[in-house]
Amino acid sequence: MEINFTHHQSAHCENGVISNLMKHHGFQVSEPLAFGIGSGLLFCYIPFLMVNHAPAFTYRALPGIIFKRFAKRVGIKIKREKFKNPQQAKARLDENLKNNNPVGLQVGVYNLVYFPDEYRFHFNAHNLVVYGKQNDTYLISDPVMETVTTLTDKQLEKVRFAKGAFAPKGHIYYPVDFPKELDLEKAIVKGIKHTCKDMLAPIPVLGVNGIRHTAKLIRKWPKKKGVKKANHYLGQIVRMQEEIGTGGGGFRYIFAAFLQESSNILNKPELSNLSKEMTLIGDSWRDFAVDASRIYKNRSAKEDAYNNVATQLEVIADKEEVFFKKLKNAIK
Amino acid sequence: MKKDEVPQDKSNLESANFKELCYAVDENGEYTTVNSSGWDPKTIALNKAIEDIKERVEDAKQRVLNNQSSPIEYYMEFHKMDLPILASYVGMWKWRVKRHFKPKVFNKLPKKILQKYADVFDVSMEQLNNITLHGN
Numbered sequence: 001m002e003i004n005f006t007h008h009q010s011a012h013c014e015n016g017v018i019s020n021l022m023k024h025h026g027f028q029v030s031e032p033l034a035f036g037i038g039s040g041l042l043f044c045y046i047p048f049l050m051v052n053h054a055p056a057f058t059y060r061a062l063p064g065i066i067f068k069r070f071a072k073r074v075g076i077k078i079k080r081e082k083f084k085n086p087q088q089a090k091a092r093l094d095e096n097l098k099n100n101n102p103v104g105l106q107v108g109v110y111n112l113v114y115f116p117d118e119y120r121f122h123f124n125a126h127n128l129v130v131y132g133k134q135n136d137t138y139l140i141s142d143p144v145m146e147t148v149t150t151l152t153d154k155q156l157e158k159v160r161f162a163k164g165a166f167a168p169k170g171h172i173y174y175p176v177d178f179p180k181e182l183d184l185e186k187a188i189v190k191g192i193k194h195t196c197k198d199m200l201a202p203i204p205v206l207g208v209n210g211i212r213h214t215a216k217l218i219r220k221w222p223k224k225k226g227v228k229k230a231n232h233y234l235g236q237i238v239r240m241q242e243e244i245g246t247g248g249g250g251f252r253y254i255f256a257a258f259l260q261e262s263s264n265i266l267n268k269p270e271l272s273n274l275s276k277e278m279t280l281i282g283d284s285w286r287d288f289a290v291d292a293s294r295i296y297k298n299r300s301a302k303e304d305a306y307n308n309v310a311t312q313l314e315v316i317a318d319k320e321e322v323f324f325k326k327l328k329n330a331i332k
Numbered sequence: 333m334k335k336d337e338v339p340q341d342k343s344n345l346e347s348a349n350f351k352e353l354c355y356a357v358d359e360n361g362e363y364t365t366v367n368s369s370g371w372d373p374k375t376i377a378l379n380k381a382i383e384d385i386k387e388r389v390e391d392a393k394q395r396v397l398n399n400q401s402s403p404i405e406y407y408m409e410f411h412k413m414d415l416p417i418l419a420s421y422v423g424m425w426k427w428r429v430k431r432h433f434k435p436k437v438f439n440k441l442p443k444k445i446l447q448k449y450a451d452v453f454d455v456s457m458e459q460l461n462n463i464t465l466h467g468n
Contacts, residue, residue, distance in 0.1 A: 009365075011352070011365070032355070052381060116344050116348040118378055118382055120412075122413060146350045146367070163420040163421040164413075231380070232381070238374055239377045242374040243378070247365075248338075253363075256355070256363065257363035279333070286333065289373045293377060
């Protein structure tokens with residue numbers, strides 16, 4: 001049994017699943033639009049949490065929350081379910097496929113066999129769509145992959161019931177109720193406002209302040225943690241910023257694409273100019289990644305090299321602060 | 333980033349034969365998507381992270397062979413896990429798993445608990461008890 005589902009590759013899994021499912025139901029929603037309306041852009045240093053033996057940084061909103069906000073803002077309803085029992089989770093999936101309904105699943109990456117080995121870490125907030133089943137093999141549309149792929153029922157069960165932080169617990173979700181027409185204008189304004197609020201939040205680890213806080217940490221690392229750890233931590237920041245899913249520059253380019261698209265929908269030329277500005281900020285993030293990679297490539301890092309990348313981050317923070325203040329005014 | 337600036341460096345993506353999607357602007361300043369085969373700054377970061385893991389595995393292996401730690405720690409590192417993740421997979425408290433790192437405690441573990449670990453690590457009981465039997 002195979003549902004007639006069109007796979008489109010996307011940069012990020014969650015936006016990709018939203019966009020692909022919406023397109024399947026006849027609504028042309030691009031990935032940047034899903035990302036922007038769901039207020040996906042963020043910067044956050046998460047204190048006390050260690051991921052792969054390094055502190056956790058994120059350039060995006062919490063897993064799952066982008067779709068949640070998107071649904072609320074455009075007025076669709078999503079059905080979500082989690083399971084204790086793998087059999088039940090499988091039964092519910094089969095039932096939906098039988099009803100010709102492609103579904104989104106949250107899965108862990110570690111046992112995802114079609115990923116390159118090097119990318120298989122214990123990360124549990126990956127998303128994909130199942131759009132059919134042939135004998136014991138499920139047909140999978142993983143948005144970050146170029147083409148569709150498959151998983152056997154054993155393999156799928158393993159990734160649906162991965163353990164650790166954000167354990168998916170068989171999480172299955174799909175839209176059930178759509179309005180006649182999506183109210184994109186209002187949704188876009190809400191999405192942008194929320195992002196501005198997050199990025200300018202008066203919280204030390206969040207948004208623009210979070211970037212400054214991170215710069216301070218980087219300055220301290222070589223002395224406090226030693227060169228080896230400092231390099232590992234710096235590498236982790238770059239990976240969070242650039243690894244599969246961000247579309248480049250820690251989601252800044254996707255956000256710029258969103259602003260460009262919004263400028264047409266809302267008929268606001270200012271947004272198009274702001275989009276160009278965001279692209280330049282994205283370029284600064286890329287430059288930061290290049291310089292940071294020089295440090296961890298050379299192992300023997302000098303202290304002023306750390307100070308240099310920290311300063312770069314502070315400059316980015318200043319730019320983003322100005323930018324989001326302007327954006328906030330533009331959308332008023 | 334301009335369309336023709338999207339990096340096409342060699343990376344680990346090659347082994348799986350796929351390219352990731354990047355967002356970039358074309359000649360007219362319009363956003364579009366371009367496939368990228370990889371980018372050196374992040375390939376270096378990823379390779380460093382993998383090197384670190386290999387080092388951790390080798391380190392754990394030596395400690396197990398010197399009887400300073402139990403095979404559980406070796407298999408945990410081998411599977412890129414840390415204590416919270418392993419504890420979650422076997423359904424035990426972290427301190428209990430940590431206790432099982434002690435060779436003395438490990439050697440007295442009942443078969444039922446050992447089986448739990450063997451299932452999570454996808455190894456036989458013999459391999460769990462003797463890490464030299466573990467392939468690669």
